[in-house]
């Protein structure tokens with residue numbers, strides 16, 4: 461029984477710490493300028509190791525960051541993984557602290573043109589003339605605190621045109637015009653699903669100093685940015701258990 465007690469003490473010690481210093485990528489292609497539910501953030505323009513910068517942060521406890529290879533890091537005190545994350549063709553990857561074995565998965569959204577040659581009469585704000593990607597950035601950055609879910613802007617071949625941001629657009633708001641209508645489209649991630657563990661192998665030397673292994677298979681692949689299957693989680697090994705322990709438990 462002392463063995464069981466010892467295990468409980470060890471796991472309690474690990475989870476009560478001020479972070480474990482381990483980070484895991486939870487999304488890639490993340491659009492900058494969105495808020496993740498943080499209350500403090502810090503931008504480091506040139507970094508060669510965002511993990512190190514995050515751990516070295518002194519103004520707040522850094523638990524997540526956006527990073528781009530050989531470039532910027534955006535450090536966050538906390539992020540809300542229940543929020544939808546806006547993704548695009550971007551080089552930014554989002555990392556969060558991951559102290560246990562599982563990689564959290566998050567819902568993500570992207571912008572998509574759903575109508576062309578329209579104008580929209582819903583209530584709106586406009587930051588002025590922009591490119592389509594600039595208009596998208598104003599929407600993501602919640603220009604004028606608008607919870608922007610849609611915008612209209614000229615087609616991609618127009619360098620600058622009026623950018624108009626909307627909190628919501630219904631089909632009744634849409635009539636013929638000359639703009640593209642973009643809205644957010646969200647996909648729920650589906651994580652890899654593992655099958656049940658098979659029994660532990662009984663391979664164990666007579667004195668039981670050997671090891672035992674067990675394995676499982678994949679019962680469903682990840683989709684929509686869910687956590688991919690990790691081949692190294694398909695089998696595991698433990699030190700052989702003394703035979704009489706079986707009786708004890």
Ligand SMILES: *[C@@H]1O[C@H](CO)[C@@H](O)[C@H](O)[C@H]1NC(C)=O
Pocket residue numbers: 509510511512515
């Ligand atoms: C980045 O920094 C972390 C924490 O100091 C360290 O563990 C890791 O090895 C570093 N990575 C690289 C690529 O230098």
Ligand SMILES: *[C@@H]1O[C@H](CO)[C@@H](O)[C@H](O)[C@H]1NC(C)=O
Pocket residue numbers: 492493503597598601
């Ligand atoms: C997006 O963030 C960048 C870097 O922080 C900033 O320079 C830019 O003005 C922001 N864009 C918007 C639309 O807020």
Ligand SMILES: *[C@@H]1O[C@H](CO)[C@@H](O)[C@H](O)[C@H]1NC(C)=O
Pocket residue numbers: 605606607
């Ligand atoms: C925008 O969204 C935030 C967070 O979801 C919410 O607290 C706020 O009330 C919303 N603002 C408007 C104008 O709907």
Ligand SMILES: *[C@@H]1O[C@H](CO)[C@@H](O)[C@H](O)[C@H]1NC(C)=O
Pocket residue numbers: 561563690691692693
């Ligand atoms: C796969 O699992 C191993 C063991 O837990 C872990 O060290 C590794 O980082 C994981 N790989 C990925 C890509 O999550």
